[in-house]
Amino acid sequence: MTRRIVGTALMGLVIAAMIVAAWLVPGEQGVNLVSLILVWALFAIGFDLVFGVAGMMSFGHAALFGVGGYVATNLMVFHGLDFMSALAAAAVGGALLAFGLSVFAMRVSGLFFSLLTLALAQMIYVLASNRLRHWTGGLDGIAGVPRPALLGVDFYDNRNYYLFLVAVFVAGLALMALLRTSPFGRALRAIQANDVRAAQLGYNVNRLRQSAFIVSGAYAGVSGALLASLMFYISPQMLHWTTSGDVVIMAVLGGKGTLLGPVLGVALFELLKEELSQYTQYWYGLIGLVFILATIFLRHGIAGLFLGRGDEGKGGSS
Amino acid sequence: MSAGTLKCNDIRVSFGGLKAVDGVSYEFRPGKLTGIIGPNGAGKTTLMNALSGHAATSGGSVILGGRDVTRLPVHERTRAGLGRSFQMTKIFADMSVLENLEIAAFAHRYRVQPFWAPARRFRAVRERAEAVLEEIGLFRLARRPAGTLSHGDQRALEVGLALLSDPSVLLLDEPLAGVGRDQLDGAVALIEKIVRGRTVLLIEHNMDVVMKVSDELVVMVRGRILSAGSPAGIRADKAVRAAYLGEED
Amino acid sequence: MSTIVIGLSLSFLLFLLAAGLTLVFGMLGVINFAHGALYMLGAYVGYQVALTSGSFWAALLVAPLVVAALGALMERSTLSQVYGRDHIYQVLLTFGLILVIDDATKLVWGMDYKQVPTPDLLAGPVELFGAMIPAYRLFIIGFGAAVSILLFLLLDRSKWGMMIRAASADPDMASTLGVDVARVRTGVFAFGAYLAAMGGVVAAPLVPVELGMGFSVIIDCFVVVVIGGLGSIRGAILASLLLGMTRAAGYTFATEWVELITFVILIATLMFRPQGLFSTKGRAA
Numbered sequence: 001m002t003r004r005i006v007g008t009a010l011m012g013l014v015i016a017a018m019i020v021a022a023w024l025v026p027g028e029q030g031v032n033l034v035s036l037i038l039v040w041a042l043f044a045i046g047f048d049l050v051f052g053v054a055g056m057m058s059f060g061h062a063a064l065f066g067v068g069g070y071v072a073t074n075l076m077v078f079h080g081l082d083f084m085s086a087l088a089a090a091a092v093g094g095a096l097l098a099f100g101l102s103v104f105a106m107r108v109s110g111l112f113f114s115l116l117t118l119a120l121a122q123m124i125y126v127l128a129s130n131r132l133r134h135w136t137g138g139l140d141g142i143a144g145v146p147r148p149a150l151l152g153v154d155f156y157d158n159r160n161y162y163l164f165l166v167a168v169f170v171a172g173l174a175l176m177a178l179l180r181t182s183p184f185g186r187a188l189r190a191i192q193a194n195d196v197r198a199a200q201l202g203y204n205v206n207r208l209r210q211s212a213f214i215v216s217g218a219y220a221g222v223s224g225a226l227l228a229s230l231m232f233y234i235s236p237q238m239l240h241w242t243t244s245g246d247v248v249i250m251a252v253l254g255g256k257g258t259l260l261g262p263v264l265g266v267a268l269f270e271l272l273k274e275e276l277s278q279y280t281q282y283w284y285g286l287i288g289l290v291f292i293l294a295t296i297f298l299r300h301g302i303a304g305l306f307l308g309r310g311d312e313g314k315g316g317s318s
Numbered sequence: 319m320s321a322g323t324l325k326c327n328d329i330r331v332s333f334g335g336l337k338a339v340d341g342v343s344y345e346f347r348p349g350k351l352t353g354i355i356g357p358n359g360a361g362k363t364t365l366m367n368a369l370s371g372h373a374a375t376s377g378g379s380v381i382l383g384g385r386d387v388t389r390l391p392v393h394e395r396t397r398a399g400l401g402r403s404f405q406m407t408k409i410f411a412d413m414s415v416l417e418n419l420e421i422a423a424f425a426h427r428y429r430v431q432p433f434w435a436p437a438r439r440f441r442a443v444r445e446r447a448e449a450v451l452e453e454i455g456l457f458r459l460a461r462r463p464a465g466t467l468s469h470g471d472q473r474a475l476e477v478g479l480a481l482l483s484d485p486s487v488l489l490l491d492e493p494l495a496g497v498g499r500d501q502l503d504g505a506v507a508l509i510e511k512i513v514r515g516r517t518v519l520l521i522e523h524n525m526d527v528v529m530k531v532s533d534e535l536v537v538m539v540r541g542r543i544l545s546a547g548s549p550a551g552i553r554a555d556k557a558v559r560a561a562y563l564g565e566e567d
Numbered sequence: 568m569s570t571i572v573i574g575l576s577l578s579f580l581l582f583l584l585a586a587g588l589t590l591v592f593g594m595l596g597v598i599n600f601a602h603g604a605l606y607m608l609g610a611y612v613g614y615q616v617a618l619t620s621g622s623f624w625a626a627l628l629v630a631p632l633v634v635a636a637l638g639a640l641m642e643r644s645t646l647s648q649v650y651g652r653d654h655i656y657q658v659l660l661t662f663g664l665i666l667v668i669d670d671a672t673k674l675v676w677g678m679d680y681k682q683v684p685t686p687d688l689l690a691g692p693v694e695l696f697g698a699m700i701p702a703y704r705l706f707i708i709g710f711g712a713a714v715s716i717l718l719f720l721l722l723d724r725s726k727w728g729m730m731i732r733a734a735s736a737d738p739d740m741a742s743t744l745g746v747d748v749a750r751v752r753t754g755v756f757a758f759g760a761y762l763a764a765m766g767g768v769v770a771a772p773l774v775p776v777e778l779g780m781g782f783s784v785i786i787d788c789f790v791v792v793v794i795g796g797l798g799s800i801r802g803a804i805l806a807s808l809l810l811g812m813t814r815a816a817g818y819t820f821a822t823e824w825v826e827l828i829t830f831v832i833l834i835a836t837l838m839f840r841p842q843g844l845f846s847t848k849g850r851a852a
Contacts (some may be wrong), residue, residue: 057655099398104834108841111598114658115789116837122786123830131823144415182432183424185439190421197408202396202425202483241782245662251657285670292663295656296648 009304011260018267019166023159031162037263037270038169044250044262045176046219051248052257053185054212055192059244060101060117060222063124066239068094068134068221069228070128073145083148087225094221095214102213108204120243125239141235145228165226172219175225179215189214200253249291255303264302321517322383322399322486323473329368329378337378338364340541341378346487346534351518353532353549355525356563360538363405366489369519371395374408380523382487397429397431401485403476405492405521409467415456416435418464419447422482447482454478454508470501474508494524506531529553537561569698570819571812576704578811580710580770584784585791585803586718587762594755595645595797596654601659602763603785604668609634609764610673610771610780614681623686623772631764638760650752665781673778683771708785714765715804722800723806790833796842 022034043065050056071093075081081089105116128136136142147155148164155161179185191198191205199205226232237243246269254265269287276283294301302311324346331339340360348354354362367373369380371392379388387395396402410418419493423443424431438444451457454474459467464475477493488510497505504526509520513531522528529536537544537553539561545552552558588602596801601604602652605656617623649656684690706805722728742748774780791810795802810832817825 037638057658091562105836107838110507111654111658112793112837113840115598116795119786119789119830119833119837123827123834126830178436179433180509181438182431183437183443184427186417186421186424186437187431189413193410194408195411196372197479198421198425199392199411200396200402200404200408201422201479202393203431208431213321213838230703238515245666248659248662284672285667285674287664287672288666292645292660293666295659295663296645298650299656 007303007308008258008260011258011264011303013305015050015260015263015267019127023162028158031159033060033274035158035162035165035230036227037267038165039223039230039268040247040250041227042169042172042269043220043223044247044254044266045172045259046216047247048221048251048256048258048262049176049179049188050216051251051307052262053180053192054188054209056116056209056213057248058105058117058213059114059241059248060119060121060240061216061247062221062241063101064094064098064120064217064245065096065224065227065243066128066236067124067224067249069224069234069238070142071221072225073142073228073234074135076146077142077144083229084150088224090225091218091276092225093233094217094219096217096218098213098217104211106209106213109157111181117314118207118244121239121244122241125236125241128236128239129146132251136236137234140234141233141237143233145232145234147229154168155253161230165230168222170227172222173259175264176219181261184208184211246295249287253291253301254296254309255301258303258307259303261301322521323348323381324369324400324487324517325381326365326369327379327381329365330376330431331364331368331373332376337475337541338489339375342541342543343384344536344537344543344546346517346519348534349515350519351513351520351531352536353522353528353535354536355518355522355528355537356540356544359540361541363491364541366402366491366518366519366521369399370489396425396485397515399483399486400489401480401487402489403480403491403493405495407469407472407476409464409472409475409534412463414458414461415464416444416451417466418475419450419478419482420444422479424448424449426483441483450478450482452462453474453481453512455504468501470497470505473497473505475499477508477512481512484517487518490515490518490520491555492521492523494527502527504524568816569700570696572698572700572704572708573818574815575808575835577613577814578710578807579708579715580766580773581787581791581811582711582715582804582807583766583769584796585795585807586715586800587652587759587766588788589792589795589798589800589803590718590722590762591759592723592792595752597657597661597756599639599756599759600658600786600817600830601641601664601668602661602759602788603781604665604785605634605638605763605779605781606767606770606784607776608637608668608672608780609767610683610718611676611681611748611767613768613771614678614683614765614776617771618768623683623768626683626771627765627768630768631755631761634758634764634767639753639757641760646756647749647752650686652697669778669781678778680824681776683776683782710769714762715800718800720728781782787829789831794836 002172018034022030047061052060068090072090073085075086076083076090076101101117101120104120105113109114129139147161153160155164187198187203191208195205224238227238250267250269251262252263253268254263255261272287272290273283276286298304320349326353327343329339329342330337342365354365356362364373368375369546370389375388379386381387382395382398382400385398387398390398410421420437423446427443451460454477455476456474461470464472467475473493473495477490480488493509494502494505520528520532532549534546536546537552538555539560543563545555545558577848584606588599591599592596592674607632612633613626616626616629645664646657647658689702689706693702693703736796758795768806785808794809795806810829814825817828
């Protein structure tokens with residue numbers, strides 16, 4: 001038990017150090033990298049509620065991520081809505097889409113669920129690239145996504161936007177920590193462990209799974225909007241199956257089922273990408289290799305190293 | 319707790335062409351323990367599954383506490399007062415014994431699971447879980463991962479989980495399955511303790527135990543009820559003896 | 568008429584691919600996400616062999632063998648390490664393999680489209696029922712039909728088929744009876760790779776050989792495998808026919824909606840009949 005507390009504290013320390021270090025590095029290189037990490041980390045944390053806690057392997061989360069981004073972008077760029085409202089709309093959009101997807105996807109379980117989420121998300125990608133060009137700008141995407149305009153601060157300065165992202169990240173992390181340790185979070189874990197027993201005990205398994213999906217949709221939507229604003233640009237790539245795959249890789253590398261694991265997974269992924277792409281164009285394949293090795297030898301991801309879990313049993317809880 | 323009523327009318331369950339339960343109607347006596355016995359393949363567990371909602375019926379109805387629950391899913395029947403333990407232990411192996419019980423307690427206490435505070439803040443729920451922990455005699459194992467328990471202790475936990483919702487009707491499916499000789503007496507004592515005042519259905523292959531604890535017996539053969547009555551009466555029943563001829567128990 | 572031929576040729580091409588996938592799932596319980604990548608690899612290796620030897624037929628012979636060997640290597644080095652575990656690890660692994668295969672292909676062949684010319688023998692059109700049909704399409708139909716029959720016989724009627732089915736149904740028992748379960752697994756996986764690669768070579772003269780081809784085809788495969796029932800060869804044949812013909816009709820009558828039709832069919836099947844439209848009670852074929 002104490003090992004877990006110490007391990008989690010250490011992980012928290014590493015993350016805090018990363019956040020601080022980025023700020024201390026002069027110029028924008030540090031904050032730009034960690035800005036990207038924080039946005040994806042928010043996505044990954046929300047995703048892990050479904051994947052690590054509730055035990056559903058969704059390969060379609062890119063849809064929630066991208067749609068959130070598009071909702072916010074549309075509202076800001078085409079309708080002049082302010083950033084915070086657009087962000088809220090992105091959360092709602094992501095949550096609603098998640099609800100819609102869950103109605104379809106949760107009719108089946110396990111492998112079929114994964115395939116169905118993949119298919120549904122890819123269908124949305126195809127629609128966004130072609131038929132819905134009017135809203136999405138097609139494959140060209142939409143440029144000119146604005147930054148927030150709050151309290152008179154110039155968020156077009158990347159260092160200032162970085163602070164905003166840190167605040168949102170910390171808030172999102174705190175909320176997720178609360179959800180995970182709450183009876184709701186425990187119920188999800190129970191469902192993953194033994195859904196027949198959970199149902200017999202009186203839990204409405206479907207409704208709980210759906211709730212997890214909806215929450216993760218809100219997280220994905222928000223992070224999608226934040227990313228669009230970070231890049232000043234959004235394209236259907238955010239909806240592509242590789243994006244869904246990326247978040248799965250990050251969660252697994254970092255340690256699914258743990259709160260801070262996915263954050264570290266994102267950091268590792270982005271760091272590898274940043275470093276490797278300087279030496280070779282085949283960085284994605286190399287990450288694939290790392291992922292394969294991690295899946296075989298590091299069953300509980302990076303978090304497993306901190307929490308002292310070698311290779312036994314299933315993923316941990318936090 | 320109150321002793322609930324459970325009645326089934328013409329229950330039918332088929333698997334493909336096989337009629338596992340072929341028209342079973344029975345009114346279980348409230349507050350009493352009814353043992354369901356019969357040769358292998360008689361449909362006992364299937365009947366129990368139909369009553370608890372784990373098997374879909376192709377006909378008939380289940381009336382719990384005067385309410386028709388035939389269309390209700392499993393979790394709703396639990397909320398209506400039906401408890402169940404399984405033949406194959408279904409516990410949360412990686413969680414501690416106490417956590418297992420707390421999960422059951424939270425389900426019982428809240429329809430919508432609270433998400434605004436950590437679970438440990440809910441003192442009342444923990445106390446209830448600890449009370450049941452005591453009742454099933456596993457207090458000293460509270461913090462151990464449930465999966466590391468001995469089989470007999472796991473079966474006790476299995477029963478404890480079913481107990482936590484304070485069911486008015488309790489279905490026990492072979493609670494003594496795999497329990498070794500040395501733990502048998504303790505397990506039987508536990509069963510006798512928890513069934514007091516409840517309506518209980520018991521499937522169990524250990525005939526000595528069944529005869530000892532049952533107030534009533536129902537004999538099932540080939541998906542139907544062959545005979546029902548007091549243990550003494552059933553023991554003497556010629557038809558029952560004929561049905562069991564050649565069956566080792 | 569040409570719609571029918573196109574439909575049939577699409578169907579059999581699809582079947583070649585889906586057969587491998589459904590086989591691997593039915594036998595090993597693994598849904599190989601990298602199946603499309605193996606198809607792509609088959610097309611690229613086929614391209615290379617055709618280029619070097621000047622013969623399409625050499626490509627058809629050699630490329631699937633090469634990819635099958637690679638498949639065996641993959642299975643041995645990665646999948647065999649995680650068989651005991653939860654299925655999700657297998658899915659994740661095959662997903663990781665996609666990334667590796669994609670970039671390895673990019674490394675060897677670069678990013679531009681490759682062209683594999685139709686073999687001279689089959690280059691011209693053939694007159695059939697008053698319409699001019701490309702001979703190559705007829706070849707695909709014939710070839711595909713032959714492979715389907717062979718597969719059916721192999722799995723249902725031969726000793727190997729029985730061994731494979733035994734090993735998949737009860738590995739412990741099979742191994743007690745002297746079946747080398749690990750070898751069977753590698754063999755089945757390699758065979759699945761073989762079929763995928765063969766599909767890639769056969770498809771190469773028809774479609775541009777490029778890096779994204781694996782993914783577009785995997786969705787189709789999933790649809791076939793899900794509709795046909797996981798593990799059923801007969802189901803895969805029927806489902807391929809359904810999908811191929813619908814596709815061809817789509818190309819002719821409603822081009823814009825073709826892609827979406829596939830998705831809709833998949834989603835509808837997963838929702839309303841997840842066991843498949845044509846599922847039978849047994850496993851293979």
